[in-house]
Amino acid sequence: MTFRTFSLGLLGTFSLPWLLIVVVPYATMQRIQPVEFNEDDDGRTGPYVPARPGRVTDGAAVYAANGCYTCHTQLIRPTYAGSDMWREDWAGVHVAADNIDTRRETSVFDFNGEAFAQIGLTRTGPDLSNVGHRAESYVKGTETTPEEWFLMHLYNPRGDFEYWSSCPSNGHLFTVRKKTGQGSGDALAVKARKGREVIPTADARALASYLYSLQKDDQVPYSLNYSPDKKRAIEQ
Amino acid sequence: MATDSDTIKHADDDLRPLIDRSLRHPVMFFFTSAAAWLAVALILGIVASAKTHAPEFMGNVGWLVYGKAYAAHLNTLVYGWGCQAAFGVIIWLMARLSRKECRNPGTILLAGHVWNFAVLYGVIAILSGGGTGVPWMEFPAAVWPVLLISYVFIMAGSVVQFRCKEGGHTYISQWYLLGAIIWFPWVFTTANILIFNFNGHPVMDAGINAWFKSTLILLFFVPVGVAAAYYLAPKVTGRPVHSYALAQMGFWALAVIGPWTGMQKLAGAPIPQFLPYVGAAATVLFFIPAVTVAVNILKTVAGHASTVAASPTLRFTIAGIFGLLALGVMGVCLNFPAGLRFSQFSIAGYGFEILAIYGCFSMCSFAAMYFIVPRITRREWLSRRFISWHFYLSAYGVATIVICTIGGGLMQGAAQEYWNMPWSDAATRQYAYGWGTTVSWLFILFANVFFLLHLLLMWARLGRRSQHPTLLHQHHSESPHGPEGDIDEIQAANA
Numbered sequence: 001m002t003f004r005t006f007s008l009g010l011l012g013t014f015s016l017p018w019l020l021i022v023v024v025p026y027a028t029m030q031r032i033q034p035v036e037f038n039e040d041d042d043g044r045t046g047p048y049v050p051a052r053p054g055r056v057t058d059g060a061a062v063y064a065a066n067g068c069y070t071c072h073t074q075l076i077r078p079t080y081a082g083s084d085m086w087r088e089d090w091a092g093v094h095v096a097a098d099n100i101d102t103r104r105e106t107s108v109f110d111f112n113g114e115a116f117a118q119i120g121l122t123r124t125g126p127d128l129s130n131v132g133h134r135a136e137s138y139v140k141g142t143e144t145t146p147e148e149w150f151l152m153h154l155y156n157p158r159g160d161f162e163y164w165s166s167c168p169s170n171g172h173l174f175t176v177r178k179k180t181g182q183g184s185g186d187a188l189a190v191k192a193r194k195g196r197e198v199i200p201t202a203d204a205r206a207l208a209s210y211l212y213s214l215q216k217d218d219q220v221p222y223s224l225n226y227s228p229d230k231k232r233a234i235e236q
Numbered sequence: 237m238a239t240d241s242d243t244i245k246h247a248d249d250d251l252r253p254l255i256d257r258s259l260r261h262p263v264m265f266f267f268t269s270a271a272a273w274l275a276v277a278l279i280l281g282i283v284a285s286a287k288t289h290a291p292e293f294m295g296n297v298g299w300l301v302y303g304k305a306y307a308a309h310l311n312t313l314v315y316g317w318g319c320q321a322a323f324g325v326i327i328w329l330m331a332r333l334s335r336k337e338c339r340n341p342g343t344i345l346l347a348g349h350v351w352n353f354a355v356l357y358g359v360i361a362i363l364s365g366g367g368t369g370v371p372w373m374e375f376p377a378a379v380w381p382v383l384l385i386s387y388v389f390i391m392a393g394s395v396v397q398f399r400c401k402e403g404g405h406t407y408i409s410q411w412y413l414l415g416a417i418i419w420f421p422w423v424f425t426t427a428n429i430l431i432f433n434f435n436g437h438p439v440m441d442a443g444i445n446a447w448f449k450s451t452l453i454l455l456f457f458v459p460v461g462v463a464a465a466y467y468l469a470p471k472v473t474g475r476p477v478h479s480y481a482l483a484q485m486g487f488w489a490l491a492v493i494g495p496w497t498g499m500q501k502l503a504g505a506p507i508p509q510f511l512p513y514v515g516a517a518a519t520v521l522f523f524i525p526a527v528t529v530a531v532n533i534l535k536t537v538a539g540h541a542s543t544v545a546a547s548p549t550l551r552f553t554i555a556g557i558f559g560l561l562a563l564g565v566m567g568v569c570l571n572f573p574a575g576l577r578f579s580q581f582s583i584a585g586y587g588f589e590i591l592a593i594y595g596c597f598s599m600c601s602f603a604a605m606y607f608i609v610p611r612i613t614r615r616e617w618l619s620r621r622f623i624s625w626h627f628y629l630s631a632y633g634v635a636t637i638v639i640c641t642i643g644g645g646l647m648q649g650a651a652q653e654y655w656n657m658p659w660s661d662a663a664t665r666q667y668a669y670g671w672g673t674t675v676s677w678l679f680i681l682f683a684n685v686f687f688l689l690h691l692l693l694m695w696a697r698l699g700r701r702s703q704h705p706t707l708l709h710q711h712h713s714e715s716p717h718g719p720e721g722d723i724d725e726i727q728a729a730n731a
Contacts, residue, residue: 006414064368067301077577081576166291
């Protein structure tokens with residue numbers, strides 16, 4: 001084998017997959033156009049923009065820096081690849097009585113505003129695609145807001161019902177300081193040493209806001225809806 | 237033409253010590269700093285692993301929160317230990333096989349220092365909360381160009397040596413080395429530029445990251461390990477490689493299959509459908525080059541069981557080859573369509589990475605280090621016991637980790653699939669396996685602290701001044717290496 005054949009072989013065997021599975025799909029995915037709603041299918045018009053209230057960009061940076069992706073995924077796979085769709089409150093909202101079903105697979109638009117899709121490495125913890133909605137259901141009927149629930153959970157993940165959880169406490173995202181007067185309105189409702197209060201840092205707030213933004217309860221265009229019993233707007 | 241081959245042999249005898257001496261400082265620098273980073277990676281690995289089953293362990297230390305410790309563990313393992321061990325092996329093997337002295341040891345040393353400082357900066361950044369959140373690429377985005385530039389300076393000499401090599405013949409190890417030298421910057425640059433510098437789609441970025449991890453393993457770490465094995469097995473047993481045709485087939489199979497792997501991590505994600513399945517198919521097919529190489533090496537040493545038992549180098553080589561074989565088998569089990577849903581989001585993925593980096597690549601690198609270090613320091617390893625502890629704790633440790641993470645991972649994956657069972661069932665199922673992993677990492681740390689100590693003593697040239705290699709069993713009444721004695725005195729007397 002001469003050096004020439006060797007180099008040509010190496011060049012050929014690597015550059016073909018490099019082009020076909022890296023460069024070309026990358027360029028194609030860069031040019032994805034928004035999907036439009038239309039009157040016949042969806043009963044409304046305009047482009048589909050996933051509703052993500054919350055601090056997506058800086059919250060995602062805190063999520064990344066603390067390695068949350070090591071244990072949490074953000075991917076609802078189609079049923080041929082996994083059973084994620086059927087886990088309660090993972091893929092969307094399903095209220096059979098009210099005929100509400102927003103369950104769906106993850107779409108390309110779900111990561112709008114993020115630099116890197118945190119698909120995740122393992123599911124040591126649950127999938128977070130719809131965790132914002134779950135937090136809402138946990139605090140239903142109480143004074144606590146979903147963001148506050150997230151802050152409490154970040155401070156002590158084994159605080160309420162998940163005593164078995166191996167999620168790390170993110171104490172470094174909070175400051176414990178001396179309580180003055182009636183105390184701060186931002187203080188967490190957790191036990192602290194006498195005369196002290198626990199205040200979330202800006203990072204903790206960004207992260208809680210980001211987690212709350214992870215919800216799958218809005219209407220998607222007909223073409224993105226993979227529900228088996230979906231109906232077009234004009235048929236309803 | 238007996239006289240010709242005699243002349244070449246004499247020229248080689250003179251040349252080898254010159255090559256070894258020219259590379260002494262760079263190679264020892266890479267080996268010792270790699271071993272030191274390995275110790276750091278193992279400590280971080282123990283902390284991270286302990287946190288999976290005891291979440292309050294060091295729970296108040298913000299810079300060691302699980303996600304950061306885990307990221308720092310893998311990044312030090314890959315860039316601190318893996319890459320630097322590979323650099324040492326590549327520059328030494330390439331110089332020896334091309335019969336060329338190293339002309340730029342100063343440049344390599346300088347670039348090696350830059351590499352180490354870049355890794356140190358990156359690890360500190362991860363632990364202090366500046367990680368990028370891209371697996372295996374958590375170092376801040378400013379670090380990768382520095383790593384790439386120092387890589388070019390480290391490797392340039394080896395490419396030049398190969399281009400102007402003497403003798404015309406290209407040995408099998410050189411294909412793998414040259415492949416690794418070229419694949420690494422290609423993969424590394426592509427992934428980093430596309431993820432950090434271009435504004436791509438976030439999901440495709442995740443796909444490229446998965447491709448990066450897989451190709452770094454299969455096209456850099458595995459080839460360097462295989463190159464070392466193809467050099468060491470024939471060298472120590474004194475037999476030619478079993479089959480040249482098989483070797484050629486193994487190399488080209490890897491070159492053809494390797495670059496397609498990786499994206500199966502995104503099965504079911506919104507990227508073009510064929511990508512994850514091409515990745516899964518290619519990773520399954522990796523079985524072919526793995527088996528080809530393993531058969532070839534094992535056939536080469538067949539019938540030399542006592543040499544394998546006695547020689548530290550050969551023992552580690554064979555362990556690494558069994559690691560490669562296991563990697564091929566695991567590639568099939570974890571990525572077969574039926575198995576993929578159980579392995580995709582379980583700790584089995586981590587098990588596969590550790591099997592590749594520690595079970596295959598590192599074992600082959602240790603083998604190379606046990607062979608190379610005595611030659612460049614002109615001292616023999618001090619302690620037979622240190623070496624056999626290193627071997628047994630490493631081999632059994634990594635085997636336990638792989639069983640715990642891959643076996644436990646599949647159990648965990650199965651629990652995840654039972655969608656009508658509570659989530660706590662899936663989440664708690666891995667705790668027991670986490671315990672096993674932590675304990676095994678402790679054993680491996682123990683092994684490598686001894687290895688690091690041994691290596692530092694050798695670096696300080698405190699090794700045995702003998703011309704008898706340190707073997708694990710002494711059962712020759714007469715040694716093929718001549719009478720026992722001080723190597724310097726004997727060589728002076730001969731001269």
